Amino acid sequence: MxxxxxxxxxxxxxxxxxxxxxxxxxxxxxxxxxxxxxxxxxxxxxxxNITARNLANRSVRSIGLFMPFTVEQMRHNLFFPVISTSICQHCAENDFMFQLFTAAPEEEGFSGLFKKLYYQKKVGGLILALPSIKTRDIVELIGSRIPFVLIGRPAFDLELVHYVDVDNVQASYMATRHLLDLGHRSVALLSASPSLTLSEDLLAGFRKAYEDKGIPTGKAYVAHTDLTFGSARWEMEKLLDLTDPPTAVVSADDLLALGAVRAAEERGMSVPGNLSIVCATHNGWGDIAHPKFTYIATGYEQLGHLASNHMISSILKQDMPALRQILPVRLVECSSTAKCN
Amino acid sequence: MxxxxxxxxxxxxxxxxxxxxxxxxxxxxxxxxxxxxxxxxxxxxxxxNITARNLANRSVRSIGLFMPFTVEQMRHNLFFPVISTSICQHCAENDFMFQLFTAAPEEEGFSGLFKKLYYQKKVGGLILALPSIKTRDIVELIGSRIPFVLIGRPAFDLELVHYVDVDNVQASYMATRHLLDLGHRSVALLSASPSLTLSEDLLAGFRKAYEDKGIPTGKAYVAHTDLTFGSARWEMEKLLDLTDPPTAVVSADDLLALGAVRAAEERGMSVPGNLSIVCATHNGWGDIAHPKFTYIATGYEQLGHLASNHMISSILKQDMPALRQILPVRLVECSSTAKCN
DNA sequence: CGAATTCATGTGAACGTTCACATTTAGAGT
DNA sequence: ACTCTAAATGTGAACGTTCACATGAATTCG
The missing domain is CATH 1.10.260.40 (lambda repressor-like DNA-binding domains)
Known part of the structure; x- marks a missing residue:
């Protein structure tokens, strides 16, 4: 034919x-x-015929992005389009295929699945955007010599793990610090699930800001969400119903911030009049907020770019320097924050 | 090794x-x-080794999704996560690979790119989610015997084109009809770019609703956006500044609706007090709206599912019945609509 | 009990490339 | 013109499977 x-x-x-x-x-x-x-x-x-070429070359010009979410969880995920599109474009430029995987992990963890994909030559390497990953999985991946990059710092610091992440500790620190500098003394942190590295990082920055200012953390609240609008709203409602509610919020991302705003508005409060809000990270959700959120700019697009660049390079050549990069962040002041009155 | x-x-x-x-x-x-x-x-x-197997079998167990958007355009695209995740899961179930392509078209149209992907055996078939596609491209694709499915009805009705879409005409009709039934006589349609099939469909439904009710279309407005929040807001502002502004809006999707709400709120208007809104289609954006949007439920998840199912089946067997399916829609009444006063 | 039949396994070739090496052709240099 | 080297092209084998067919073992049946 x-x-x-x-x-x-x-x-x-x-x-x-x-x-x-x-x-x-x-x-x-x-x-x-x-x-x-x-x-x-x-x-x-x-x-x-690329198939024949790959066979003869013993090469696999293809990288996979693994994001273990259901359709339902993806429905509000604006991180995904940015990451996948940026990786995809980078792949196209280098004549690599870009494969997507959203499967849930097997019961024995992820590494079995990853090994299969790699040994079957379905992918030459993997970019993993996992909410969290077990040490055992990581160790096994490294042991199998599978090229992989994590998007998101892993909880532990193994020498051989490659990752990129935005500086969530610093983001949280800058957000909190900004609020404390405005005179707020009771700031709430709207965080993610306590088991995530993200949450640890946010908490660390949050605490450090209080510490650096020498402010007691007695009225520093920490609420955990599942990163949905609904849970943020709910947690915020609980916080505002306290006898001594926070006057400001650091939210893990801008979808949560929208939830917080909703909770405030329902109680007749206004932002930033009665409640100041800073988003510790920023994706598309905040773009429709009113007032515009003060936020910490985190270049998510960069993450995909760095990850795919590293992945492609290390598939083509053997010797790649370790990728262990934490991207700097910066504060962007808009109109969701005001002095504490 | x-x-x-x-x-x-x-x-x-x-x-x-x-x-x-x-x-x-x-x-x-x-x-x-x-x-x-x-x-x-x-x-x-x-x-x-899947590569060797594919070569021996002359098979390509892989389908591609083509969505020609830039990172910037994807930033607010909640349609994409849903579609791609649903296709991805379906692929995984059938042991197919799922490849993503976001490249912009070459100057001579898409078909050159598609032919290359197919003849190089990079994909066994393609799912195309294009804002619009030229007849020439379609004809060439069919001529090349490349298996493909369109997500989104093409502007012309070629016998051999396979596609799935939600019933945008009916969606627009139901949305408009709902508003007319509530007594509104001046409804605005916040549509997409006039060149898109989507816009044609929305307009058709919009007009038909007026016609069926026997209401003159003198005060039926049609505004075109580029499907961004900003452009919806801007168009809505212009509409509200008219001497005889609309009392209700049918918006192409819920991101546009949010833009319309913003424009209204800035003028001290309230929804649904002074302005009623219905979303002719619904993705994740509306979930954070307040008041909750009355919308037309369009099962986008279904689109991905049907498309990938058809694609996989027609790659595995030769003889597949044509897929030319328009999914039914239904009205979900929430609280963004009220009687015209 | 021998032939016919089924079941279980093995063998050569093919899929469409590229690699390593062999061969041919051309381009000098004296 | 005649070797010597360099450039250009060709050939067999390999990549890791599966297919089509061949072979051999076990079963059935008259």
């Missing part, structure tokens, strides 16, 4: 290897021959 | 074909042999 390298060779009156060279190393061919071959390629509308 | 089917055979004391059978047709083997082979597979931690 489809034409092969042999058909092209026959038509051009050369051997199959010459056709192969025309594709992979044109300079090694006599210009006249090259022209003949190219003409034959066009005439037959020949396209090299 | 990695073990092959031959290694397994040698260890188990059988031929390579027997190992192959153990994997692909276990019943054809003597139970004792099967057990021996399985043990060897486990001992060697053998994983079949």
């Amino acid at each position: 489809a034409s092969t390298i042999n058909d092209v060779g026959r038509l051009a009156g050369v051997s199959r290897q010459t056709v192969s060279r025309a594709l992979n190393d044109p300079d090694s061919l006599h210009p006249t021959t090259l022209k003949k071959v190219m003409r034959a390629i066009r005439m037959l509308d020949y396209h090299p | 990695a073990s092959t089917i031959n290694d397994v055979g040698r260890l188990a004391g059988v031929s390579r074909q027997t190992v192959s059978r153990a994997l692909n047709d276990p019943d054809s083997l003597h139970p004792t042999t099967l057990k021996k082979v399985m043990r060897a597979i486990r001992m060697l931690d053998y994983h079949p």
